[in-house]
């Protein structure tokens with residue numbers, strides 16, 4: 001009786017949405033769910049897991065693995081799961097779920113069995129990018145070619161899982177000989193070593209296949225061949241597999257996101273393909289719904305006719321300092337709401353605008369760092385080293401937080417993001433003290449720091465205003481989103497302009513068969529920024545910006561010239 005009541009409670013959360021209910025109750029072994037931004041993919045995933053737990057699909061000691069490609073998407077998934085279960089007063093059920101990104105999962109597996117593939121599990125390896133020129137110069141010519149060839153085919157998504165598996169041993173041998181001996185562990189090798197481990201050790205692979213009764217993937221469209229091969233190995237014949245995604249939100253092409261992955265899966269007769277039908281994020285905003293539909297239609301067809309025109313709210317400055325002033329005036333007017341200022345990349349124009357914004361009295365949290373920036377990695381490494389030096393005998397306590405943070409502050413170099421990272425570190429330590437027992441606290445802290453995941457504490461930092469890249473904002477939502485640097489040369493940036501090529505004098509996109517895919521990738525990026533807002537989306541631009549080392553006249557982004565967009569300056 002009690003169970004029936006709990007089942008109804010879960011189903012009631014989606015009671016008015018038959019498309020969500022269909023996903024939650026579906027018992028097919030393999031499901032792919034496709035839906036635009038804000039249609040409740042993550043919401044449905046969480047309710048589906050709750051339903052599985054209540055109905056006994058997940059039995060004792062078994063786990064649900066929730067995976068995503070990027071750190072931010074995985075963090076967002078983790079936070080949504082945690083807050084949803086905590087709200088239900090069922091904190092203990094959280095133990096059933098392991099939510100992480102592909103690299104995080106591999107790090108966990110390697111920390112237990114890495115010795116089987118040549119890792120010293122007691123050593124802290126420095127992570128790096130194997131395609132970095134300095135790194136490659138460490139290698140003899142033949143070995144360099146092996147690394148470059150495989151890294152390139154992963155990035156270009158031009159290799160199959162079988163092709164990858166054939167090349168892995170050779171690739172890993174080079175990693176072992178030239179990188180691990182230098183205490184370095186390239187990002188791709190974190191996954192390739194795990195793949196080798198699972199392929200060569202059937203028992204371990206079968207253990208994980210049984211341990212994870214179900215695998216849920218969020219942001220499936222961003223999966224690259226390394227992630228996909230890992231998923232395939234972990235999916236045993238009894239594993240449930242449910243993937244959620246939206247092709248329009250694919251923005252990791254440069255890291256090898258497989259084109260049209262959702263389409264490919266939906267054509268497989270063993271896969272149940274489902275869609276969600278209702279937009280919740282924009283449910284009270286018809287203009288935003290309209291813009292969403294038109295953007296999706298434009299991306300699909302690249303046609304220039306037959307659209308309904310829709311307003312795009314803009315903030316327009318004479319120069320960057322004027323733009324910053326107007327952005328801050330807007331933010332002050334809406335100071336009780338959550339607001340994000342997003343940037344396409346960390347260009348000189350971005351740095352300059354951010355400097356002006358930091359001088360305005362709006363105290364934003366600067367989360368513009370990349371998780372793989374060397375200075376960010378160094379910060380994590382130093383914070384971890386100091387933690388182990390100071391708290392070898394007992395885990396950190398409330399009284400010791402200030403002392404520890406001060407020590408890390410003293411020992412880390414001054415960078416643009418140091419203050420942000422210190423705040424995130426403090427949030428992590430506070431959270432670990434509040435939520436973890438003395439026995440588990442140090443392990444929790446070291447897991448976060450050794451996987452370079454301080455960004456996951458963004459939700460614990462009590463700032464209403466966040467500065468972030470579009471990629472860092474993936475999967476998140478705010479009341480107001482301002483997409484800054486809405487200028488040609490920023491959005492699209494230099495590389496996107498080179499790829500698209502054909503942009504005419506009025507900065508209008510001119511699609512042809514060669515640049516179709518590049519224009520679609522560019523529209524995806526804009527769509528991801530746009531679809532983060534719940535109340536209002538605004539673009540901001542200035543008449544001046546930095547091009548190389550020159551402060552030049554700027555023109556507006558070609559997005560403003562799309563056949564359905566009408567620029568409307570906000571008052």
Ligand SMILES: Nc1ncnc2c1ncn2[C@@H]1O[C@H](COP(=O)(O)OP(=O)(O)OP(=O)(O)O)[C@@H](O)[C@H]1O
Nearest residue numbers: 013014017036037038039040041042043280281475
């Ligand atoms: N059935 C529902 N009833 C009420 N609110 C819902 C429902 N489904 C989703 N929502 C709310 O709508 C918002 C968007 O949901 P969610 O983040 O799960 O969408 P999404 O499809 O994963 O979006 P994105 O693609 O941008 O990540 C959230 O605030 C969520 O709580």
